[in-house]
Amino acid sequence: MASGGQQFPPQTQKRQPGKEHVMEPTPQAVRHDYKAANKLQGKVALVTGGDSGIGRAVCYCFAMEGATVAFTFVKSHEDKDAEDTLQMLREIKKGADAKDPIAIPADLGFEDNCRKVVEEVAGTYGRIDILVNNAAKQYTKTCITDITEEQLERVFRTNIFSYFLTTKHAVKPMKEGSSIINTTSVNAYKGNPMLLDYTATKGAVVGFTRGLALQLAEKGIRVNGVAPGPVWTPLIPASMSDEMVANFGKEVPLGHAGQPHEIAPSYVFLACCQDSSYITGQVIHPNGGTVVNG
Template sequence: MTASKTDAAFIEETAEEPRMPGHETELDRKPKWQPRYPGSGRLEGKVAIVTGGDSGIGRATAVLFAREGAKVAIAYLEESDDGKITADAIEKEGSEALTFEGDLGDKDTCDRLVKQVVDKWGRLDILINNAGEQHPDEGITDITQQQLQRTFQTNIFSMFYLVQAARPHLKSGAAIVNCTSVTMYKGSAKLLDYSATKGAITAFTRSLSENLIKDGIRVNAVAPGPIWTPLNPFGGQKPEDLEDFGKDTPIGRPGEPNEVAPAFLFLACEDGSYMSGQVLHPNGGMIVNG
C-alpha cells in the first residue's frame, strides 16, 4: 500500500486478476460498439467526460456522444491501445477527443482529468462515471482486505472524487450519469464486493440528484445486465462461466455495448430533461423493480 498525494490511503492494483481490466484489441470476439443510427445533434456544443472510455460500454457511449456533436474526453487505467481506437473513432465522427490515462481511485488524478478537459475546451457539461472493476470469489472469506478496499476505491470513491472536481464547472443543464449494475438489484453470489459498490452507486445517484437538482443539474444512472466487454473475459468472470455468460437473461444472450450507450445518451441530453434520480435497465429483460 502507498499513499497518494492527498495523503489518503490508496490501494494499488491487486494481483487477483493481473490482466484486468483487459484490452479489447486482444479479444477474439469483439464487442459491438459502433453507433447504430445517424446523429441528430442532441449534444451539439457539449463537452463530456466518459470514464472507462477506452473500450466496452465506455467506448460505445463516447463514440455515440461524438456522433451527437459532443467533444469527448475518455479516461482509462492503462489501455492506451484501446484508447487510441476510441479517440480515432471520435475524430472520425467529426468531433474532438482527449485521452487521459490514470487511476481514478486517486483524488489528485481526478482533479487533473477535469483540469485538462476545462483547460482544453473551456467547459464541462456531462460526466459519465462508467469505470469499474470486479473480482469473482466463491465465498466472502476469499475476498482480501486489499481487494475489498480497491473495489470500493475504483467503483465508488472515484465517482465522489470526479463529481467534486467537476462540480465548480457544471452549470444548469449539466448531467451526470453513473453506471450501476443489475447485480445491485438481484445480487450476485460470486461478486459480493462488486455488488455492494453498485448498491452504493445507486444510493449515491439518488442522493446526489436531491443535492444538485435545485441548481438544474440532473443525476441519473444506468444499470446494465450482462454485457460483452473486456472486463469479463479478462478476469471479471470465472473462465468456466464465460460460455454461458448472459444466457440466463430472458432474451437469452449477453448484451452489446451499443445496446447500452443509448441509455446514457437519453439521460445526458435534453430528451431526458424530466429525469433525475432515476435508473434505466438495459439488462436483457430481467425484472428488477428498481
C-alpha cells in the same frame, strides 16, 4: 453478436483492466444503423473508463450526436484500446462546435488524479456539460472469506470512490442543464453471490445517484444512472473462468448478453436535455429483460 443459444468462445485474460482488442469476438461499440440527431451539439463530455466496453460505445454515440469527448484510461494497460477509441472519435467528429477528442491516463481511485483529470478537461475545452462515471473493476470469488482487504479497497476505490471524487471536482465547472450519469449494475438490484464486493459498490452507486440528484436539483444539474445487465466487455474475460465466459448472459430472458452499442443510447437519452429534462435521481435498466422493480 451472441444471440439465442450462441456462446462466446472460452477465454480468459490474466489481469485487469482487460483488453478489448484481444477479445474474440470483439465487443461491438458501433451500431452502423444508429441515427444521430445532433442531440449533444456543442456539449463537452467526460467519460471515465471510455477506452473500451460500454465506455467506448458511449463515447461513440456522444461524438455522433455532436459532443466533444474526453475519456480516461489506465496507462500501460489500456493504451492500444485508448488509441483505437481516439482514432474512431477523430473520424466521426461532427459539427464546427466539436473539438478534437482527448484521452487522459489516470488512476481515478485517488482524489488528486480525479482533480487533475477534471482540470485538464475543463482547461482544454472551457467547460464540462456531461460527466459519465463508468470506470469499474470486478473479481469473482465464491466466498466472502476469500475477499482480501486489499481487493476490497481496490474495488471500492475504482467503482465508487472514483465516482464520488471525480464528481466532486466536475460539478464546479458545470452549469444549469448539465448532466451526470453513473454506471451501476443489475447486480445492485438482484445481488450476485460471485461478485459480492462489486455488487456492494454498485449498490452504493445507486444510493449516491439518488442523494446527489436531490443535492444538485436546485442547481439544475440532473443526476441519473444506467444499470446494465450482462454485457460483453473486457471485464468479462478479465474476471471470469472459461466456463463462465462461454455461458455468459444466457440466463436473461432474451437469452444472450448485450453488446455495448445496445447500452450506450440510454446514456444519450439521459445526457440530452430535450429528451430527459424532467428525469433526475432515476436508473435505466437495459438488462435483457430481468425485472428488478427498482
